[in-house]
Amino acid sequence: MELREFAERVIFATSLAEKLAGPETAVTDVAPGRAIAVPGQPGRPEELRFCAGEGGPPIPRGAELGDERQRSVLLHFFANHELLAMELMALILLRFPEAPAEFRRGLYGTLREEQRHTAWYVRRLEECGLRFGALPVNRYFWDAVAAVESPLDYVSRLSLTFEQANLDYSRHYAGVFARSGDEKSARILQAVCRDEISHVRYGLQWFRKWRDPEMSDWEAFRKGLPFPLSPSRAKGNGEAAFNREDRLAAGLEPDFVRRLELFERSKGRTPRVFWFCPGAEESVRGEAGAGEDEVARALAEGLEPLMMFACRRDDVLLLRRLPEVERQEQWVRAGFILPELEELGEDGRLRPESVLRGRKLAGLRPWGWCPAAVELFGPLEAGLPPGAPGLERSWNDRVRELYAKTADQEFLRGFLEEGPVAGVEPDVVGRTVRDGGELLEVVEEFRRRGYEDLVFKAPFAAAARGNRKFRGTGDLVWAERVLARQGALVVEPWLERVWDFSVQFEMERDGLRRLDWIELENNPRGQFQAVSSGPRLTRGLDSCLARFLHERVFPIYEGGLAERLARRLEQAGFLGAVGLDAFVYRDRQGELRCKPVVEINPRHTMGRIAFEIRRQVAPGCSVRLSLVREPGSPDGIRLDPESGRMEAGRLVLTRPVGPGGVVAVLEVGRCEAGFSWRSKINNY
Numbered sequence: 001m002e003l004r005e006f007a008e009r010v011i012f013a014t015s016l017a018e019k020l021a022g023p024e025t026a027v028t029d030v031a032p033g034r035a036i037a038v039p040g041q042p043g044r045p046e047e048l049r050f051c052a053g054e055g056g057p058p059i060p061r062g063a064e065l066g067d068e069r070q071r072s073v074l075l076h077f078f079a080n081h082e083l084l085a086m087e088l089m090a091l092i093l094l095r096f097p098e099a100p101a102e103f104r105r106g107l108y109g110t111l112r113e114e115q116r117h118t119a120w121y122v123r124r125l126e127e128c129g130l131r132f133g134a135l136p137v138n139r140y141f142w143d144a145v146a147a148v149e150s151p152l153d154y155v156s157r158l159s160l161t162f163e164q165a166n167l168d169y170s171r172h173y174a175g176v177f178a179r180s181g182d183e184k185s186a187r188i189l190q191a192v193c194r195d196e197i198s199h200v201r202y203g204l205q206w207f208r209k210w211r212d213p214e215m216s217d218w219e220a221f222r223k224g225l226p227f228p229l230s231p232s233r234a235k236g237n238g239e240a241a242f243n244r245e246d247r248l249a250a251g252l253e254p255d256f257v258r259r260l261e262l263f264e265r266s267k268g269r270t271p272r273v274f275w276f277c278p279g280a281e282e283s284v285r286g287e288a289g290a291g292e293d294e295v296a297r298a299l300a301e302g303l304e305p306l307m308m309f310a311c312r313r314d315d316v317l318l319l320r321r322l323p324e325v326e327r328q329e330q331w332v333r334a335g336f337i338l339p340e341l342e343e344l345g346e347d348g349r350l351r352p353e354s355v356l357r358g359r360k361l362a363g364l365r366p367w368g369w370c371p372a373a374v375e376l377f378g379p380l381e382a383g384l385p386p387g388a389p390g391l392e393r394s395w396n397d398r399v400r401e402l403y404a405k406t407a408d409q410e411f412l413r414g415f416l417e418e419g420p421v422a423g424v425e426p427d428v429v430g431r432t433v434r435d436g437g438e439l440l441e442v443v444e445e446f447r448r449r450g451y452e453d454l455v456f457k458a459p460f461a462a463a464a465r466g467n468r469k470f471r472g473t474g475d476l477v478w479a480e481r482v483l484a485r486q487g488a489l490v491v492e493p494w495l496e497r498v499w500d501f502s503v504q505f506e507m508e509r510d511g512l513r514r515l516d517w518i519e520l521e522n523n524p525r526g527q528f529q530a531v532s533s534g535p536r537l538t539r540g541l542d543s544c545l546a547r548f549l550h551e552r553v554f555p556i557y558e559g560g561l562a563e564r565l566a567r568r569l570e571q572a573g574f575l576g577a578v579g580l581d582a583f584v585y586r587d588r589q590g591e592l593r594c595k596p597v598v599e600i601n602p603r604h605t606m607g608r609i610a611f612e613i614r615r616q617v618a619p620g621c622s623v624r625l626s627l628v629r630e631p632g633s634p635d636g637i638r639l640d641p642e643s644g645r646m647e648a649g650r651l652v653l654t655r656p657v658g659p660g661g662v663v664a665v666l667e668v669g670r671c672e673a674g675f676s677w678r679s680k681i682n683n684y
Contacts (some may be wrong), residue, residue, distance in 0.1 A: 159203020
C-alpha cells in the first residue's frame, strides 16, 4: 500500500473505523504524488465534525474528576485530540511529498501510534457508557497546525508544542485517574506519556536539522512560533505539573527545559502591559535635559523586576534587560507567578518584531504616567479595547499637575479649611513660593511662628531627592535654582517624625478604592529605606501611638479626605495606582500630631509593591521590602506547608546595577505575638 493512499484514507474517510484502520499490506513510499491544498476540515462522521466556535463542555478539572461522568468527558477530549493528531500527520504527508524519506517514514510510525491512542480512548469511553461523538468536538489543533508552511514549522507546532505539552497532561491525568480508582484509564495515560516522549524526540531531531544553526534550540523555537502560539502552549497549565524528567528523556537540553518552565504568555486572557519608570516625577518637569541621568537609568534597570509583583498571570512586563534564569527560578521557588517578560531594544523601545504591536490588550500600566511612558506605549494604543482610557486621557496637563508637591499642599489646605480635624495642625501645611522674595517672606513667617527648622521641596521629584533642609545661605542658592527651573517651591516646617506611613489606593471607573495601610521607614532626611505590610499595622508599636492611630489618624481617611482625593483624581481623568504619604510627629509640647498629606503619588510606589507581594504570602504573614546597598546574609525562604506560600525568610529580589547600586530585599515573617519589623524580630 502506498503511503499516500494510506494518508488519504486517514484524513478523508468519513467513518471512524476506516480512519483507524491500519494498511492492508506493507507500506511503500515510491509515489508520494503532488502536494494537496489544506482542506477546511478532515473527513469525519457527522457526529465528529467540528462544532462552531469553541463549543462543547468545559474541560473537567480538580474535584470534578472524582465523578465518573466527568472523567468520561475528559476521555472524550483526549480521544478527539489524538484523532486530530493523526489527521494532521496524514495531512503533512500529503502536503509535503518532497520531504526527506526518513522524515516521512518516522511520521508514518508516529501516525500509527496516534491511531492506537485514539482506539484506546474510544474503547475506554464505550466501557464507561459514553459514545465517541456524543459530545461536541473542537478544531483548535487543526486551525493551529494545518496551515504550516514547512516540515520545520510542523515539528515546531505539533511535536515540540502540543505533543510536548502532553508530557505534562498525560502524566498528570494518569495520576488523577489512578487516585480515583480508574486504573484502566490511568494505564492508557501512562502508555500515551511513554509514546509522547518518542514523538517529541522525533520532532526534536528534525527541528535541529532544519533550524537556523546560529540560534540555540530555545531561541529558534521561541522565534519560530507564529502568534498566537508561543512556548507557553508547550507545557501544561492549571494543576498539571511541569514534567522535567520526560522532557530530558526526549533529548531536550536542560537550558531549554529551564527556560520553558519559566516562560509565560497568555493562552487566552487579554493581558495588561506594565513598565517600570521610577523617574516619572523628574521626567514630567518639562525642562530641557530633564530625562533620565546615569543614576536614574541604573536604578531603573536594577529595580525594574519589582514591577512584576503588580502583574497578574498572563500580563506582560516590559524590561530593559531580562533577569537571569537563575533569578527567575529563585522567584518561582519562592512561590511567585511570573508574568510574560519581554525585553526592550537597545534604544529602550519595543523591538520591531514584538508581538505586542498586533495584540489585543486590556490596559497599559506604567509605574507612573509621564512623557517617557507615552512614547513607549504609543505603538500599543491601537490594541486597547473600545472605551478604554487611551494615551491622551492617561497623560495630559491635568495628570501632570497631580505630581506637583505644590498641588498636594493646596489639597491639604483645602481639606483643613472645610473644618478642624482632631490631631492635625493647620500651621504646618507647606506654603508655595514662586520667586526669591516670596521665599524669604515665607521663611521669616514660619520662624516668627516658632519653626526654626524648615525644609524646601521641589515640586517635581521623587523619594525626597528634591528635598533640602534649610540651614543657611547655600540652601537659599539651591532653592533659587529650583525656582528658576521649576517655577515654584514648597516651604514647610521640619517636623520630628515618630511614625511614617502611606495609604494605598486604586482609582477605578466607579470610584476610589482603599487597598492597604503601609508602614514607611525613611532615613533622617526623609528618604525611602523600606516599607512593610501586614495584617495588623500597629502590632509592636508603642501603645499610646497605636491608640492615637486608631482613634485620630485612621478615621481621617475613611470619609472627607478620601472623598476629596477621589474628586481631584476624577477631575483629572486619572485611573490607576495612587499612594498617599503621611506621618505622625510630636509637636512643640510633645503631643502626638498627624500630617495627613505629605505627598500624593499618582503612580505605583514601593508601598503598593509590598501590598501586592503580601497577597502572595501565607495568611497571617507580614512582608518588609527594603532597598539596600549590601544584600547581607544569604537568602532563605520557608513555604507554608498548607498554602504553599511564603511563610518566613529573606530573599534578595534584584541585582545591583552601576557603582553603588541598590538591591531590593524581601523579608517575610509570621505575625505572632511580639512580632515587629521595627524591632527586627524575624522568626525564621
